[in-house]
Amino acid sequence: MTQQATPDERRPANDGRKAAARNRAALVAAAREICAEYGLSAPLSAIACRAGVSQGVLYRHFPDRSAVASAVLEENVREIEQAAAAEGVDTARILGVLTWHLTESAAFISIVHADGTDDRPNTPPYMRHLSERVERALLRHVADDHLMAAIPGDLMIAVAMVSGAVTGATREQRERRARAAWRLLGVEIGPLQPFDG
Incomplete structure (x- = not known):
């Protein structure tokens, strides 16, 4: 028999748009720091790492290096x-x-x-x-x-x-x-x- 989760044990609600906005802001801030130091050819992986997100999240917001640089x-x-x-x-x-x-x-x-x-x-x-x-x-x-x-x-x-x-x-x-x-x-x-x- 499966027990139902109590209210305290339920998964947190998906932040959806809020999380996407936070991730984008974190990526832009990280990109500003990385690009300020290394220029526009800085590795995108370094930007994602600094922002604390995966490269997949980076590419969801910025499809290529030009989009990151422009932002x-x-x-x-x-x-x-x-x-x-x-x-x-x-x-x-x-x-x-x-x-x-x-x-x-x-x-x-x-x-x-x-x-x-x-x-x-x-x-x-x-x-x-x-x-x-x-x-x-x-x-x-x-x-x-x-x-x-x-x-x-x-x-x-x-x-x-x-x-x-x-x-x-x-x-x-x-x-x-x-x-x-x-x-x-x-x-x-x-x-x-x-x-x-």
Whole structure:
């Protein structure tokens, strides 16, 4: 004879959508950490492991590496757009937010090299799209007569030049080199920090 489970012994309810949302958030957070350190070519298995989920769960949310990268970089771009759209925020502050992302994430650097002047045939379309969004956000604040806005595409070339200088083992080294690169371009930037609204 089979005994029925008492209420305390029953299986927990399936969280369904809540679990899926938690898993996706954990995957994006893990991907941001892993990609910030290793770039967009970081192993997907490392992302799943860091998030505490199986690779099957990762692929359920993100069918390929491009989908993971797009989700990670979307947050960076959205923060720059929010800074550019905020009332009373000047160009120096926005460039500080952008530069903070450059010094924090090897993955983010890749989108500033995917601008309209990028002639590499293997650049994924989502990278070009994200780069265009960053450029549009920045152009809202750069005066038309500014050296970086004189010729279409020059602004993102300047950003790419700065990103090329963002090297070093520590955050302080990367920040110092980024500030020096902007200074050599004759551009003032604000504090290097995320945009907090």
